[in-house]
Amino acid sequence: MKRREFITLLGGTAAWPLAARAQQSVPMRRIGVLLPVTADDPDFQARVGAFLQGLQEAGWSIGRNMRIDTRWAGSNANDIRRHAAELVALAPDVILAYGTSSVRPLMQATSTVPIVFPVAGDPVGGGLVESLARPGGHVTGFMTTEYTVGGKWLAAQYKLPAIYFERTFVAAGGLVSYGTDYIDQFRRAATYVDRILKGEKPSELPVQAPTKFELVINLKTAKALGLEVPTTLLARADEVIE
Secondary structure: OOHHHHHHHHHHHHOOOHHHHHHHHOOOEEEEEEEOOOOOOHHHHHHHHHHHHHHHHOOOOEOOOEEEEEEEOOOOHHHHHHHHHHHHHOOOOEEEEOOHHHHHHHHHHOOOOOEEEOOOOOOOOOOOOOOOOOOOOOEEEEOOOOHHHHHHOEOHHHOOOOEEOOHHHHHOOOOEEEEEOHHHHHHHHHHHHHHHHOOOOHHHOOOEOOOOEEEEEEHHHHHHOOOOOOHHHHHHOOEEEO
C-alpha cells in the first residue's frame, strides 16, 4: 500500500461517525417473552405492544441495545414447557412470563435467570414468590387483582346479573366487568425489566397490586335482561359494547 493511500485510509478511520462507534460499544441485552396464547390473539398483541412501548420509554430499542425473543406457546402445558426450555437455553438477561402456567415451567428450567410476570393470580399461594414484600428469589412482578375488589363482583349462583373480573367475559356476552387493566400491567412490567437490566435484583423488587382498573358494560346484554344502565355509570365506563 502506498503511503498516500495509507494516510487516506487512516484519516477515514479517524473520521468515523462518533455515533457509529458509540453504537458499537452499547451492550446488547436479551429479553425473553413467554406467553400461553397464540400469536394471533389481539388482546395479547396489544399487551405486548404496551410492554415494548414501556421499554422504549425507558431507553431500550430493538436492534440498538436490546433483542426480544418471543415464544407464543399456546395453552398446551407440554408446549409451554418446551418453549420455556428454549428461552432459557438462549441465556436471556430477563424473561417476561404471563401467569403461573408460564412462570412455573421457567422456574423449573432455571433458578438464576430473572423472571417478571405482568399478571399472576396468587403469587405466594402459587409458589412463585416467598412474600409480596420480599419475593426472595429470581421471580417478581404484578398481581392480577387487588383483593378488596372481590367485594364488587357477584358469582351467577345467586341468579343475579353477574359482574366479571375481565373484559373478555363481557365481550362474550356478559353484563359487566370490573377488573385489572392488563395493558397497564404490561407497561408497568417493563419498568421492572428495565430496573433488572440496570442491576437491581428481582428478590428486592416487591410484587405489586394493580393500580388501574377498567369498567366494561355490554348494553346488548343489559337490554336482554331488561335492565336500564344509568347514564352516570355509562359515562364512567372505559368501554361500552353495543
